[in-house]
Amino acid sequence: MTQRVALVTGAMGGIGTAICQELAKAGHKIVAAYHPQFDNKDEWLKEQEAAGFTGFVCVAGDVSSLEDCQRMVAEGEAAAGPIDILINNAGITRDRMFAKMERDQWDAVISTNLTSLFNMTKQVSAKMAERGWGRIVNISSVNGVKGQAGQTNYSAAKAGVIGFTKALAAELAAKGVTVNAITPGYIATKMVMAIKPEILQTIIDGVPMKRLGKPEEMGAACVYLASDLAGFMTGATLNINGGLYYQ
Amino acid sequence: MPRVALVTGGTGGLGEAICLKLAALGYKVVATYTQGNTRVHDWLQTMNNMGYGFKAYPCDVADFDSCKHCVDVVAAEVGPVDVLVNNAGVTRDMTFRKMTKADWDTVIHTNLDSVFNMTKQVLDGMVDRRWGRVVNVSSVNAQKGAFGQTNYSAAKAGMHGFTKALALEVAKSGVTVNTISPGYIGTNMVTAIAQDILDSKILPQIPVGRLGKPEEIAGLVAYLASDEAAFVTGANISINGGQHMV
Numbered sequence: 241m242t243q244r245v246a247l248v249t250g251a252m253g254g255i256g257t258a259i260c261q262e263l264a265k266a267g268h269k270i271v272a273a274y275h276p277q278f279d280n281k282d283e284w285l286k287e288q289e290a291a292g293f294t295g296f297v298c299v300a301g302d303v304s305s306l307e308d309c310q311r312m313v314a315e316g317e318a319a320a321g322p323i324d325i326l327i328n329n330a331g332i333t334r335d336r337m338f339a340k341m342e343r344d345q346w347d348a349v350i351s352t353n354l355t356s357l358f359n360m361t362k363q364v365s366a367k368m369a370e371r372g373w374g375r376i377v378n379i380s381s382v383n384g385v386k387g388q389a390g391q392t393n394y395s396a397a398k399a400g401v402i403g404f405t406k407a408l409a410a411e412l413a414a415k416g417v418t419v420n421a422i423t424p425g426y427i428a429t430k431m432v433m434a435i436k437p438e439i440l441q442t443i444i445d446g447v448p449m450k451r452l453g454k455p456e457e458m459g460a461a462c463v464y465l466a467s468d469l470a471g472f473m474t475g476a477t478l479n480i481n482g483g484l485y486y487q
Numbered sequence: 488m489p490r491v492a493l494v495t496g497g498t499g500g501l502g503e504a505i506c507l508k509l510a511a512l513g514y515k516v517v518a519t520y521t522q523g524n525t526r527v528h529d530w531l532q533t534m535n536n537m538g539y540g541f542k543a544y545p546c547d548v549a550d551f552d553s554c555k556h557c558v559d560v561v562a563a564e565v566g567p568v569d570v571l572v573n574n575a576g577v578t579r580d581m582t583f584r585k586m587t588k589a590d591w592d593t594v595i596h597t598n599l600d601s602v603f604n605m606t607k608q609v610l611d612g613m614v615d616r617r618w619g620r621v622v623n624v625s626s627v628n629a630q631k632g633a634f635g636q637t638n639y640s641a642a643k644a645g646m647h648g649f650t651k652a653l654a655l656e657v658a659k660s661g662v663t664v665n666t667i668s669p670g671y672i673g674t675n676m677v678t679a680i681a682q683d684i685l686d687s688k689i690l691p692q693i694p695v696g697r698l699g700k701p702e703e704i705a706g707l708v709a710y711l712a713s714d715e716a717a718f719v720t721g722a723n724i725s726i727n728g729g730q731h732m733v
Binding site for chain 1: 551582583584586588591592595599600602603604606607610611614628629631632633634635636637638639640641642643644645646647648649650651652653654655656657721
């Protein structure tokens with residue numbers, strides 16, 4: 241298969257790491273974008289190398305900043321070549337019931353989870369269209385499609401991700417660039433595994449498949465969407481949630 | 488006591504129709520308009536001549552403090568808001584390639600952040616009084632995605648994510664939160680499109696074969712605001728002449 245360059249945001253989180261690994265296994269060069277305040281790059285790289293993944297290029301920045309995104313893509317392209325595959329995976333939560341939610345909790349989630357898509361995609365989509373090939377995968381959430389109490393901000397941002405996905409898919413459909421979204425359900429990342437066991441069990445009981453998703457299952461979906469064979473799929477939303485919610 | 492309905496962007500094409508319908512049903516209607524809108528005085532005059540005693544207040548829905556101030560004044564002069572219709576919106580259409588960050592931000596702030604800003608001012612009161620209606624006016628282009636509207640599709644789709652989350656939070660409090668997604672409606676904005684474009688490009692997409700009427704949107708808002716609609720919450724109701732069936 242053709243080796244492509246894939247940039248993954250939030251690369252050092254639970255799902256991001258699996259996406260990097262699966263894309264690397266599929267033969268792609270990886271640019272791992274991370275937030276220097278939250279991620280320990282050296283430790284992460286060591287873990288990746290121990291697991292047999294070498295040659296990851298790391299770029300640091302805040303996806304809610306247009307300038308940071310410009311710089312991260314420039315650094316990534318200088319080191320690895322033009323970005324063919326963009327995985328917009330970085331995201332945060334600031335959970336709070338609406339009655340208690342502050343404007344800065346709203347803003348942080350909208351800018352990091354939604355405006356980040358503008359910021360990152362802007363750096364790569366026109367060049368993908370010029371080259372006649374590109375893949376953009378936006379990681380939304382089951383809570384963007386079904387709504388979640390305590391997450392008006394997150395549900396709004398992640399639902400917005402799907403609106404953006406469909407509109408951009410329409411714009412780039414004739415250019416060889418596809419734009420799709422994935423809505424993961426509960427995935428066995430460190431973040432989820434840190435939930436109190438009894439609460440976690442309630443969550444798992446609510447999933448028809450009676451288990452959490454595996455991070456590598458999200459990675460596999462990205463590999464598929466990034467492949468040549470997925471070239472006819474655009475504007476789609478892949479629900480990968482163990483049957484928790486379907487449209 | 489008549490209920491108080493606040494309609495953002497209430498002097499625009501859809502907003503006006505919503506105000507008229509709610510007033511006809513006995514609501515006390517308050518419209519907000521963009522600061523600096525010079526047509527408001529004439530609009531109020533026209534509405535008054537038609538027998539509608541609307542009140543109108545300036546409000547920048549993208550600005551939290553402006554919303555707070557506006558709703559405070561409404562509460563003092565008219566009463567607490569029972570029905571909030573988040574209708575104000577803008578477009579900055581452009582292909583993503585040409586779109587600037589400012590075009591993105593304007594649309595996200597005015598069409599999505601506004602829903603936070605306005606709802607925040609009225610929700611506690613609705614919950615305390617055990618009755619409230621929030622109606623968010625989205626768009627068919629949020630459901631299907633539209634070429635040249637990455638910003639608008641993102642903001643309007645985000646609106647329904649908000650609707651569903653908030654609907655869950657207040658479901659037991661007598662407050663419903665719903666989204667409506669109009670298709671092409673015969674407002675001035677749409678009827679300003681050249682007739683041949685309407686005939687050749689837009690109408691063929693609409694199985695019903697015509698534009699929607701603003702009064703039809705108003706009718707749906709009135710239904711959602713009614714007591715009979717108490718069991719409808721977290722819904723996204725398409726009203727588009729069959730253009731896009733979800």
